[in-house]
Amino acid sequence: MSKQINVALIGNPNTGKTSVFNALTGLNQKVGNYPGITVEKKEGICKLPRGVKAHIIDLPGTYSLNASSLDENVVIELLLNKNDKDFPDVAVVVSDVENLKRNLLLYTQIKDLEIPTILVINMADRMDYKGISLDLNYLEERLKTKIALVSTRKKQGIDRLKSLITNYKELSINHCIDLSEIDKNYFENLKTAFPNQLLYKLWLVITQDVNFGKADRNEIDAVTNFKTKSKADLKRLQQKETIKRYQFINDVLKKGQTIDIASAKDLRMQFDRIITHKIWGYLIFFVILLTIFQAIYDWSSVPMDFIDKTFAVLSEWTKTQLPKGAFTNLLAEGVIPGLGGIIIFIPQIAFLFLFISVLEESGYMSRVVFLMDRIMRRFGLSGKSIVPLISGTACAIPAIMATRNIESWKERLITILVTPFITCSARLPVYLIIISLVIPEGRIFGLGYQALTLMFLYLIGFLAAIISAYILNRVLKIKSKTFFVVEMPNYKLPLIKNVAITVLEKTKAFVFGAGKIILAISIVLWFLASYGPGENFNDAETITKKEYANQNLSAEELHQKIASHKLEHSYIGLTGRAIEPAIRPLGYDWKIGIAIVSSFAAREVFVGTLATIYSVGSDQEETIKNRMAGEINPILGGPLFNFASGISLLLFYAFAMQCMSTLAVVKKETNSWKWPALQLIIMSGFAYIVALIAFQVLK
Amino acid sequence: MNPFIQNILAITALVLAIGFLITKFFLKKKNSKKACGDDDCGCH
Structure with a gap:
C-alpha cells in the first residue's frame, strides 16, 4: 500500500494558492480575486515520486494566525489540533513574489508551531517585470526551510515543490523568532505551567478572540497556578509579537530580496486611478454591464432558437414514432418540454458566467468591490457585504454561506436577509422568456430594449437589496462594529483554462442542479x-x-x-x-x-x-x-x-x-x-x- | 409496446420523481455547528 501524507496549503488571499492546488492535484476549481474566496475546505490527491500520495487541503486564505473571521478559524483550528485527521504532516505556505514581506508574517507564525513548512514563492514570472531578484540560498538559510519558486501560469516549479513535499522529513522545524524576547517573565511562567505543551500554540489559544470548536481554551483557564493577563495586556503583547516578526522579516529581505525600481514597469497605478475614480469608475462599470447584457442577447439568440426548435421536433418525433400510451405521452408532453425549458437557457447562462469569470480573473472585480464599498457604507453595510451580493448573481445559496466572512453579526444578518433580492441565475430563464414575449425587439443607441430591460431588472434587484439593508440597519437593534480591508490584486490576463472551467462548472451546476x-x-x-x-x-x-x-x-x-x-x-x-x-x-x-x-x-x-x-x-x-x-x-x-x-x-x-x-x-x-x-x-x-x-x- | 407496460413505466417514473422531491426538500441533513458566526446567533 502506498504511503499517504497530509499537506495543508496555506497563504494570504490572492497569492495564487488555488492555482497551486490545481497544479498539484489536477482538480479543477474556481480561482477568483475576491478577498477570501476560498471559504470551504477543498481537498485533492497528488501523486508524488516514490509512490507517495499527498492528501492536499486548500485552506481558506488568511493574513495571519490571529483569526478574525469564521473561515480564518478553520486554519487555526486545524493547525492547533494534532488529533485532527487532517492535521498536516507538512504545511506549504504560498506567497506572492510581489508581496513577500506581508506574506512572510503568516509563514513565520506557522513555522513557530513546529510544523515542517515549505515556502512557495508564487507568480515568479512577474519578477523580471517588477525588477525583483531573490537570493534563494540566503532566504532558505534564514527562513530555515526549502523554497519552491513557482509560476503556475508558466507551469514552472511544481516538480520541485512535489519533490520537497516528498522529502518533508528533511525540513527543519526550528523557530523563526524566540517568544521570550516579547515578555520574558510571562512566557517563562507559561512554559513552567504547561511544560509539555508547545509555547506558541499556548500563546495562540490564549490570544484568539474566537470560539474554538476543537482547540479548547478551558484547559488553560483550568490551570490555577498560571495567571493570564488582561485583554489589553494580551493585545499589547500581540502587537509586540507582530513587530518582532516584521523586524525579523525586514532583516531577512534586506539581503535576500532586491527590487530594482528603475527596471520595474508598472501601469497598475495609472489603471487603478481611472478604474476606481469616483466618476469614471462607476461610468466604466456601467458601460461594462451594458456591454455584457447586450452581448448575452446578441450572441445567444442563434443557439437558443436552435435548441428550442430541436426540442419541439424531438417532442413531436417521440409522440409519432414511439408506441402510443401513457409513458410515450409522459415523455413527449412532460419530460421533453420540461427539460427543453431549462436547456434553452444554457447559452445565456454560459455567456453571463464567461463575462463574470473574465472580470474576476483579470482583477477588475476587486476594484468593483472597492467602488461599491463607498456606496454600501451609506446603507449600513460594509464592503465585505459586496462579495456575497455579487456572488448572489450566480446563486443566493453560496452567497449566503459566503457571509461567514463578515465578522459583525449585524452586518452579516442584514447581508443574509437582503441577498435574495439580487438577481440570481435561476431568475434569468423567467426574465428572458417573459422579456422576449412582452418587450419589443427594437434598439435605441445600438442597445436593444430587451437587453436594457434585463439590465433594469438586475439594477432594481440591487436597489431593493441596499434599500432593505438601510431599513434593516435602522430597525435592528444589534450593536456591533466592523472594518473592511480589500486587497487589490494585480491585473492579469485571464487564463483561458480557468475561465473555461468556471463557465463549464457553473453551467453544469445550473443544468444538473435545477x-x-x-x-x-x-x-x-x-x-x-x-x-x-x-x-x-x-x-x-x-x-x-x-x-x-x-x-x-x-x-x-x-x-x-x-x-x-x-x-x-x-x-x-x-x-x-x-x-x-x-x-x-x-x-x-x-x-x-x-x-x-x-x-x-x-x-x-x-x-x-x-x-x-x-x-x-x-x-x-x-x-x-x-x-x-x-x-x-x-x-x-x-x-x-x-x-x-x-x-x-x-x-x-x-x-x-x-x-x-x-x-x-x-x-x-x-x-x-x-x-x-x-x-x-x-x-x-x-x-x-x-x-x-x-x-x-x-x- | 403493451399499454400495460407503458402504464407501469409511467407510474414508476412518477414514484421515482416523488421520491426524489421528498428526499431533496423534506429529508434534510443535520445542521453543522460551524454554520454560524462568532457571536449572537445562539448556536455556541
Missing part, C-alpha cells in the same frame, strides 16, 4: 395535468362535443377544445382554479398560478412548468415561446402574456422569495426559523403588492 428538480416536477405535473376526478374529466369528449354541437368546428379545433376542457378539469386545473382568485388581480391565469407555486422549488421551474402544461393534449410541433405567445387571457381576452401582465410577472419574480433552498440555508446560517419566515412574508408580500400595482396601472 435539471433534476425540473425533470421530477415535470413528471408529477404531467400526471396531475393528464388525470382528473369526476365526470367532467372522464367524459370531457362527450361534454365538449355536446357544447359545440351547433358550431361548425374542424376536427382539429374540436380536438383542441376537448384537450382544453380536460386540462381545466384535471387535478392541476382544479388546484390552479382554487388559487386563481388570489392571482387574477395580478393579470395571471390559473396556469401561471401553478407555475408560480411549483417554482417555489426553484425559480427556473416556472418555464418548465408552463412548457409542460401547454404541451399536454397538444399535437402541434411548437416551440415553448410560441406556445406561450399563443395563450389567450380567459377573462380579458387578448394575449395572456401582454405588456401589463408581463411587467407584473417580472416584478413579482424580482422581489418574491421564491426559493425553498435559500430559505433552508438562511435557517441554517441564522439558526432560527424567525429570519427565513420574515424573509418569506415580507419579500413575497412586497412582490405581490408591486406586481398588483404594475398590472392595474398598465392594463
Whole structure:
C-alpha cells in the first residue's frame, strides 16, 4: 500500500494558492480575486515520486494566525489540533513574489508551531517585470526551510515543490523568532505551567478572540497556578509579537530580496486611478454591464432558437414514432418540454458566467468591490457585504454561506436577509422568456430594449437589496462594529483554462442542479395535468362535443377544445382554479398560478412548468415561446402574456422569495426559523403588492 | 409496446420523481455547528 501524507496549503488571499492546488492535484476549481474566496475546505490527491500520495487541503486564505473571521478559524483550528485527521504532516505556505514581506508574517507564525513548512514563492514570472531578484540560498538559510519558486501560469516549479513535499522529513522545524524576547517573565511562567505543551500554540489559544470548536481554551483557564493577563495586556503583547516578526522579516529581505525600481514597469497605478475614480469608475462599470447584457442577447439568440426548435421536433418525433400510451405521452408532453425549458437557457447562462469569470480573473472585480464599498457604507453595510451580493448573481445559496466572512453579526444578518433580492441565475430563464414575449425587439443607441430591460431588472434587484439593508440597519437593534480591508490584486490576463472551467462548472451546476428538480416536477405535473376526478374529466369528449354541437368546428379545433376542457378539469386545473382568485388581480391565469407555486422549488421551474402544461393534449410541433405567445387571457381576452401582465410577472419574480433552498440555508446560517419566515412574508408580500400595482396601472 | 407496460413505466417514473422531491426538500441533513458566526446567533 502506498504511503499517504497530509499537506495543508496555506497563504494570504490572492497569492495564487488555488492555482497551486490545481497544479498539484489536477482538480479543477474556481480561482477568483475576491478577498477570501476560498471559504470551504477543498481537498485533492497528488501523486508524488516514490509512490507517495499527498492528501492536499486548500485552506481558506488568511493574513495571519490571529483569526478574525469564521473561515480564518478553520486554519487555526486545524493547525492547533494534532488529533485532527487532517492535521498536516507538512504545511506549504504560498506567497506572492510581489508581496513577500506581508506574506512572510503568516509563514513565520506557522513555522513557530513546529510544523515542517515549505515556502512557495508564487507568480515568479512577474519578477523580471517588477525588477525583483531573490537570493534563494540566503532566504532558505534564514527562513530555515526549502523554497519552491513557482509560476503556475508558466507551469514552472511544481516538480520541485512535489519533490520537497516528498522529502518533508528533511525540513527543519526550528523557530523563526524566540517568544521570550516579547515578555520574558510571562512566557517563562507559561512554559513552567504547561511544560509539555508547545509555547506558541499556548500563546495562540490564549490570544484568539474566537470560539474554538476543537482547540479548547478551558484547559488553560483550568490551570490555577498560571495567571493570564488582561485583554489589553494580551493585545499589547500581540502587537509586540507582530513587530518582532516584521523586524525579523525586514532583516531577512534586506539581503535576500532586491527590487530594482528603475527596471520595474508598472501601469497598475495609472489603471487603478481611472478604474476606481469616483466618476469614471462607476461610468466604466456601467458601460461594462451594458456591454455584457447586450452581448448575452446578441450572441445567444442563434443557439437558443436552435435548441428550442430541436426540442419541439424531438417532442413531436417521440409522440409519432414511439408506441402510443401513457409513458410515450409522459415523455413527449412532460419530460421533453420540461427539460427543453431549462436547456434553452444554457447559452445565456454560459455567456453571463464567461463575462463574470473574465472580470474576476483579470482583477477588475476587486476594484468593483472597492467602488461599491463607498456606496454600501451609506446603507449600513460594509464592503465585505459586496462579495456575497455579487456572488448572489450566480446563486443566493453560496452567497449566503459566503457571509461567514463578515465578522459583525449585524452586518452579516442584514447581508443574509437582503441577498435574495439580487438577481440570481435561476431568475434569468423567467426574465428572458417573459422579456422576449412582452418587450419589443427594437434598439435605441445600438442597445436593444430587451437587453436594457434585463439590465433594469438586475439594477432594481440591487436597489431593493441596499434599500432593505438601510431599513434593516435602522430597525435592528444589534450593536456591533466592523472594518473592511480589500486587497487589490494585480491585473492579469485571464487564463483561458480557468475561465473555461468556471463557465463549464457553473453551467453544469445550473443544468444538473435545477435539471433534476425540473425533470421530477415535470413528471408529477404531467400526471396531475393528464388525470382528473369526476365526470367532467372522464367524459370531457362527450361534454365538449355536446357544447359545440351547433358550431361548425374542424376536427382539429374540436380536438383542441376537448384537450382544453380536460386540462381545466384535471387535478392541476382544479388546484390552479382554487388559487386563481388570489392571482387574477395580478393579470395571471390559473396556469401561471401553478407555475408560480411549483417554482417555489426553484425559480427556473416556472418555464418548465408552463412548457409542460401547454404541451399536454397538444399535437402541434411548437416551440415553448410560441406556445406561450399563443395563450389567450380567459377573462380579458387578448394575449395572456401582454405588456401589463408581463411587467407584473417580472416584478413579482424580482422581489418574491421564491426559493425553498435559500430559505433552508438562511435557517441554517441564522439558526432560527424567525429570519427565513420574515424573509418569506415580507419579500413575497412586497412582490405581490408591486406586481398588483404594475398590472392595474398598465392594463 | 403493451399499454400495460407503458402504464407501469409511467407510474414508476412518477414514484421515482416523488421520491426524489421528498428526499431533496423534506429529508434534510443535520445542521453543522460551524454554520454560524462568532457571536449572537445562539448556536455556541
